[in-house]
Amino acid sequence: MKIRRQSQGPLSKGDQIEVKRPNGAYYAATVLRPPSAMRKNMVFVEYHAEDGSKCVRGYVDLTHVRPSPPLELNRRFRIGDDVEAYWENGWHQGVVRDLLKDSKYVVGFNGNEGKVEEKSEIHQCNLRLHREWDDGSWVPSMAELANSSNENDDKPRNVKLKIVFRKKQADAEFQKGDEVEITSDEEGFKGSWYNAVIVEYRGNDKYLVEYSTSRKEDGVPLRAEAKAQHIRPCPPELLPVASFCLREVVDAWYNDGWWIGVISRVLDGSKYAVYFSLPDEELEFDHSKLRIHQDWKNGKWIIASEENSRHLVMNSNRLLHKMDVDEKRFWVKFPKGMRVEVKSDEPGYEGSWYSAIIVDSLGNDKYLVEYLTLKTEDLGAYLREEAYASHIRPRPQHARCTRHYKLFENVDAWYNDGWWIGQVIKVLTTWKYAVYFQTTNEVMEFEHNDLRLHLEWINGKWIVPSKDTI
Numbered sequence: 316m317k318i319r320r321q322s323q324g325p326l327s328k329g330d331q332i333e334v335k336r337p338n339g340a341y342y343a344a345t346v347l348r349p350p351s352a353m354r355k356n357m358v359f360v361e362y363h364a365e366d367g368s369k370c371v372r373g374y375v376d377l378t379h380v381r382p383s384p385p386l387e388l389n390r391r392f393r394i395g396d397d398v399e400a401y402w403e404n405g406w407h408q409g410v411v412r413d414l415l416k417d418s419k420y421v422v423g424f425n426g427n428e429g430k431v432e433e434k435s436e437i438h439q440c441n442l443r444l445h446r447e448w449d450d451g452s453w454v455p456s457m458a459e460l461a462n463s464s465n466e467n468d469d470k471p472r473n474v475k476l477k478i479v480f481r482k483k484q485a486d487a488e489f490q491k492g493d494e495v496e497i498t499s500d501e502e503g504f505k506g507s508w509y510n511a512v513i514v515e516y517r518g519n520d521k522y523l524v525e526y527s528t529s530r531k532e533d534g535v536p537l538r539a540e541a542k543a544q545h546i547r548p549c550p551p552e553l554l555p556v557a558s559f560c561l562r563e564v565v566d567a568w569y570n571d572g573w574w575i576g577v578i579s580r581v582l583d584g585s586k587y588a589v590y591f592s593l594p595d596e597e598l599e600f601d602h603s604k605l606r607i608h609q610d611w612k613n614g615k616w617i618i619a620s621e622e623n624s625r626h627l628v629m630n631s632n633r634l635l636h637k638m639d640v641d642e643k644r645f646w647v648k649f650p651k652g653m654r655v656e657v658k659s660d661e662p663g664y665e666g667s668w669y670s671a672i673i674v675d676s677l678g679n680d681k682y683l684v685e686y687l688t689l690k691t692e693d694l695g696a697y698l699r700e701e702a703y704a705s706h707i708r709p710r711p712q713h714a715r716c717t718r719h720y721k722l723f724e725n726v727d728a729w730y731n732d733g734w735w736i737g738q739v740i741k742v743l744t745t746w747k748y749a750v751y752f753q754t755t756n757e758v759m760e761f762e763h764n765d766l767r768l769h770l771e772w773i774n775g776k777w778i779v780p781s782k783d784t785i
Contacts, residue, residue: 326350326358326380333406334360335379340405343383347372363404374723381448390444392420397445400424400437408445488543489513489522496573497524498545506593509572510549514538522546528571547611557711557770557777559587564608567591567600575608648704649673649682656734657684658706666754667733670710671702680704688732708772716768720748725769725780728752728761736769 326332326349333341348359357374392398392411399406400422413421418439423432447454489495496508510527517523520543529537559565559578566573567589580588585602609616649655656668671684681701689698720726720739727734728750741749746763770777 331383332360333381333383334362334375335381336405338405338407340403340407341381341399342405344375344380350377384443384446384453390439390442392439392442392444398422398442399445400435401441401443402435402437406443489516489546489548491515494549495524495546496549497526497541498547500545506591507570507572507574508547508566511541520544550606550609550611551616557779558585558602559605560775565589565605566608567598568604568606569598569600573606649676649707649709651675654687654710655684655707656710657686657702658708659733660706663755664733667731667735668708668727669733673707674699677701682707711767711770711772711777716766719745720763720766726750726766727769728759729765729767730759730761734767 326346328346328349330346330349332344332346334344335341342362344360344362346358347361350356350358356377358377358380359372359374360380361370361372363370392414394411394413396411398409398411398420400409401407407424409422409424411420412423412434415421415436420437420439420442421434422437422442423434425431425433491513493513495511495513497511498508499505509529511524512527514523514525517540522541522543523538524541524546526537526539531537559581561578561581563578565576565578565587567576574591576589576591578587579590579597582588582599586599587602587605588597588599589605590597607618609618611617651673653673655671655673657671659665659667659669669689670687672687674683674685676682681703683699684702684707686698686700690696691698719742722739722742724739726737726739726748728737735752736754737750737752739748740751740758743749743760748761748763748766749758750761750766751758768779771780772778
């Protein structure tokens, strides 16, 4: 990377930097959004979490940001050198305590303030000298490092240490303590997955697992042996979905496990009828008991496809007939009398949404709507006008938030008889917030009851967008 001093210019999108986390370690990151006039001291970045399981995005204070130090290939270290060791995806500060053979060192960590120092064996390629980024330059400087000698009289010793870093057994796909899901080929349990923890690897692709929700009669968690082919990692968390659609493949929480099914009917009150091919039955579930189905294939998680849906329902003629009737009934996207929200594109009102009711379908994807909060100029009647389907959406479900809104959370604010998309930039009091509107470049204050979670209507589903999409 080209080193950029903070005093020489601002960060740019795509820059490779390092960010300091609460544990004191530095992690490689990519700039997604540089500081703006509104957030002069904040930069929006993406970096890997400590366990490497997922990418994390968020705003970071510039005081916790620095360039990546220049590379120093083949540097040798002395006992007592302040170094940084790379492990768990980050650079952790330590001190060289001893020299070993094969370009390895003993490094001590967390030895300050009365804490017991932990020592670990680190290879040379995972070490670098500790340096501070101070006022736009590295301390010590490259010139100072060049003048210092790498020669030392310390001879490596053949020392055996107990390594504290976790290591997987060579032939084991999963490790002790891994959280996983287990399935079974037993009759009556096919298509279901149960949460468990790996206890130990027993060889021959078999593991001892402890179930998280199943217990024996004496209350002790159930343990059993499971084949590797019946084990998978826990699915990654996806963006919350505010509603599910007809024929969507889902996992339903039932009898302490996740069962694969298909949405066969969308019911009132955030409830759904779900069809299960194994066994051939249909049950009703609350929205909170469902999740998007993901398949674990070739070491990757894949969102269920339409082909999966068709395969799951092909055995039930009764269900196929019912779903065909439902699809015909909903051929008109927005039936007469449906309460919706309509988007405005008028100058000064871009991105705002107004409550309305469908009066009639005009064909060619156009509708006649009557607003519930906007009136004609003489205030004698509620305003009616034509609107394209692309400017209409159902009213958001589960949008009202009973918890406190978080800093930089996307919200809709009730203002001038409509909902305006904004972002919380300051929590003023327990139930009052400062909200920034990108369309007008304004900041306004709102009470909690005048805000709701911002949701996007995408492909017939309500989606909670990530913070950096607005």
